[in-house]
Amino acid sequence: MPTDFKIKLNELLLTTARQGASDLHIAVGRKPTLRVDGKLLSLEQEQILTPDAASGLVSAMLTKEQLDYFIRNRQYDFSYTYQDKARFRVNVYFQRGYMSAALRLIPAQIRSIEELQLPSIFHDFTKVEQGFFLVVGPAGQGKSTTLAALLDEVNHSRTDHI
Structure with a gap:
């Protein structure tokens, strides 16, 4: 090549x-x-x-x-x-x-829920111990970015194994 x-x-x-x-x-x-x-x-x-x-x-x-x-x-x-x-x-x-x-x-850095300007209820999703929710939408609309922000908050606020 x-x-x-x-x-x-x-x-x-x-x-x-x-x-x-x-x-x-x-x-x-x-x-x-x-x-x-x-x-x-x-x-x-x-x-x-x-x-x-x-x-x-x-x-x-x-x-x-x-x-x-x-x-x-x-x-x-x-x-x-x-x-x-x-x-x-x-x-x-x-x-x-x-x-x-x-x-x-x-992106090299994971943006926070606030930086993404997501509704504050998203913080509540990171506190739930069990359950199921979907993040859906067209390609390029922030699904992976949203999930990264949620998981980052879980990692910084809880000791659970993800």
Whole structure:
């Protein structure tokens, strides 16, 4: 795998983090695209991705074993760490027969219930000893972020094993 794909991938990941984007999308026939505040924004300074470029960027994130699994199964989910600076939840898949990827930036710090501006009743959820509740909603609307805030509060306020 040429190192220039790895360098380009690192540039895109750094741009994703610096722009405050939640996602980076890599797909043939489009410029790399960020999701910022829920809106898709093409990176205008970038070239439209060719099949070779998209394949190179996707392959730059994968070990040989992961790449073999991906090609066999046509999709693969994993986490990717960029130089100990940022972590991403990654889904690689085939779109119109070409390698594509969606990368979700995982925040380094867990935000609190207050920082997320969730209703105060969410504090009560962390005090319940047993039961079941669901956190549901469309993709990208904060389900994992909400659960992380709840679990962080449980970890800081109780001695229970989670």
